Amino acid sequence: MSEDHQSVWGASRFARPGDGWADVGRGLAEVAAAVSDHHHGAPLPSGDPVAVLGGVTALLGPHGIPETGIGETEALTRLARLVAEFGLDLTHPMAAAHLQPAPLSVAVAADALASATNASLDTYDSGPATLALETWTVQSLARMAGFGEHAGGVFSPGGSISNLLALMIARDHTAARRGVDVRHDGVGALHRPVVFCSRVAHFSVHRACAALGLGESAVIPVDVDSHHRMIPEALEAAIRESGPATPLAIVATAGTTDFGTVDPLGEIADIAERHEIWMHVDAAYGFGSLFSDRLAGLLAGVERADSITLDLHKVGWQPAAASLMLLSDADRFVSLNRSVAYLNPDDDVEAGYSGLLGQTLQTTRRPDVLKVATTLLAYGRRTLGEMLDKCNDLALYAEQRVATELQLELVAPVTLTTVVFRYRCTDLDAVNGELRRRLIADGKALIGRTQVRIPGEDEPQTCLKLTLLNPETSESDIDELFDELLRVALEVESEGTAAPGAETHSEEMVRVSE
Numbered sequence: 001m002s003e004d005h006q007s008v009w010g011a012s013r014f015a016r017p018g019d020g021w022a023d024v025g026r027g028l029a030e031v032a033a034a035v036s037d038h039h040h041g042a043p044l045p046s047g048d049p050v051a052v053l054g055g056v057t058a059l060l061g062p063h064g065i066p067e068t069g070i071g072e073t074e075a076l077t078r079l080a081r082l083v084a085e086f087g088l089d090l091t092h093p094m095a096a097a098h099l100q101p102a103p104l105s106v107a108v109a110a111d112a113l114a115s116a117t118n119a120s121l122d123t124y125d126s127g128p129a130t131l132a133l134e135t136w137t138v139q140s141l142a143r144m145a146g147f148g149e150h151a152g153g154v155f156s157p158g159g160s161i162s163n164l165l166a167l168m169i170a171r172d173h174t175a176a177r178r179g180v181d182v183r184h185d186g187v188g189a190l191h192r193p194v195v196f197c198s199r200v201a202h203f204s205v206h207r208a209c210a211a212l213g214l215g216e217s218a219v220i221p222v223d224v225d226s227h228h229r230m231i232p233e234a235l236e237a238a239i240r241e242s243g244p245a246t247p248l249a250i251v252a253t254a255g256t257t258d259f260g261t262v263d264p265l266g267e268i269a270d271i272a273e274r275h276e277i278w279m280h281v282d283a284a285y286g287f288g289s290l291f292s293d294r295l296a297g298l299l300a301g302v303e304r305a306d307s308i309t310l311d312l313h314k315v316g317w318q319p320a321a322a323s324l325m326l327l328s329d330a331d332r333f334v335s336l337n338r339s340v341a342y343l344n345p346d347d348d349v350e351a352g353y354s355g356l357l358g359q360t361l362q363t364t365r366r367p368d369v370l371k372v373a374t375t376l377l378a379y380g381r382r383t384l385g386e387m388l389d390k391c392n393d394l395a396l397y398a399e400q401r402v403a404t405e406l407q408l409e410l411v412a413p414v415t416l417t418t419v420v421f422r423y424r425c426t427d428l429d430a431v432n433g434e435l436r437r438r439l440i441a442d443g444k445a446l447i448g449r450t451q452v453r454i455p456g457e458d459e460p461q462t463c464l465k466l467t468l469l470n471p472e473t474s475e476s477d478i479d480e481l482f483d484e485l486l487r488v489a490l491e492v493e494s495e496g497t498a499a500p501g502a503e504t505h506s507e508e509m510v511r512v513s514e
């Protein structure tokens with residue numbers, strides 16, 4: 001193999017159209033082989049964080065960029081080994097912690113294509129094909145949401161950023177209607193701007209308000225019912241009590257992160273309409289319900305929103321990031337528009353050479369759309385809906401299992417694919433927290449946790465959570481997971497809940513670095 005001016009494992013250093021891809025293919029084959037050789041066969045590597053992270057550093061060597069490279073094959077296989085040995089495996093049936101699914105192979109392949117083209121979306125000449133593809137995909141998803149022909153939207157790096165983008169546009173739109181130019185004058189020109197959302201809305205709403213210069217105190221939390229859904233009468237009262245404030249938006253959640261529950265979208269839309277307030281629906285988790293005939297009804301009313309956040313790296317089985325922010329009226333992107341001499345000069349735009357620079361806070365933007373469009377074409381709505389139905393079935397099965405175990409208590413009924421429960425014992429918070437850490441340290445099961453305000457109890461309590469997004473998981477896998485959980489719970493309860501001592505740390509370190 002010639003090493004001189006040639007790639008170590010091929011003829012080209014770049015993924016050129018044609019032959020360069022053969023090198024990419026060989027590289028992927030090397031990665032696949034290294035992953036199989038070193039795979040730990042569990043959802044997580046065993047060991048505590050010090051040992052696991054120490055293992056990674058040991059494979060990399062001391063900090064510092066090598067003066068001479070180790071070559072492509074060695075670099076790829078070492079990193080693949082590192083990820084296989086010390087990373088997580090989301091395809092494992094006992095990986096059930098977060099809204100973080102194993103991605104579809106077809107989407108991973110298409111994502112490599114996105115990397116290889118390195119196209120952007122800001123200008124026509126930064127990537128014409130992906131520009132048209134994004135428009136096609138945005139319009140297709142907007143149609144599924146029930147939006148009309150004026151709809152628009154844009155891909156973003158995640159649901160948190162989609163929420164930020166939507167709230168920024170809501171802020172600017174609301175201000176403009178009151179004759180205030182926030183873009184120029186800043187938020188100081190607005191009288192006490194506020195945003196309404198339920199008490200269990202995602203924290204990114206608060207963070208967006210901080211980023212937008214409104215402060216987190218701009219968020220007015222609205223009470224929820226026993227199913228963790230916003231109470232419309234409480235929203236109405238909160239708006240009334242906010243007095244002379246400037247309401248920028250009502251954020252309804254369609255699929256709360258913990259419970260999958262959906263705020264009453266139709267009733268909230270009525271209130272938003274009556275008070276002329278922007279309605280944003282955070283459907284980061286729940287949007288995928290629209291793929292399913294069985295679950296689509298949960299989102300009735302979403303078509304009345306002004307903006308929607310959706311994450312296809314959750315229900316959609318995409319590698320992150322695959323998030324979108326949809327607008328019912330694309331004209332409202334106006335405040336994000338910019339004219340930049342070296343990107344989109346007016347005469348180019350007039351001649352049709354325009355891009356999507358004016359719809360986002362980014363400039364260079366990765367074509368995440370490629371994997372999404374490939375997946376939608378490959379499987380269609382029906383298969384994606386069936387995948388979600390299967391995950392919903394698994395959650396319902398898990399719910400039943402919780403109900404039959406005396407030691408377990410169901411905390412909330414299943415709506416989508418999460419199951420929230422806890423292990424009954426005297427020292428609830430400590431035992432449930434330690435139980436999850438123990439499962440993680442053993443590497444055998446990866447489950448989630450959260451805090452829930454349970455009726456009749458003063459303080460929010462630590463609960464356990466399964467987020468089931470793997471349609472290949474079986475009912476017997478679920479049973480095995482609960483068997484393991486109950487076994488470890490007994491162990492933790494009988495030991496008391498003292499944190500593992502420092503000796504355990506150093507023993508693990510020695511074992512892993514050997």
Ligand SMILES: *Cc1c(COP(=O)(O)O)cnc(C)c1O
Pocket residue numbers: 099157158159160161163202204253255256257282283284285311323
């Ligand atoms: C996951 C989630 C988000 C944040 O999305 P990211 O893609 O993780 O940034 C926002 N809202 C809800 C309801 C979510 O579940």
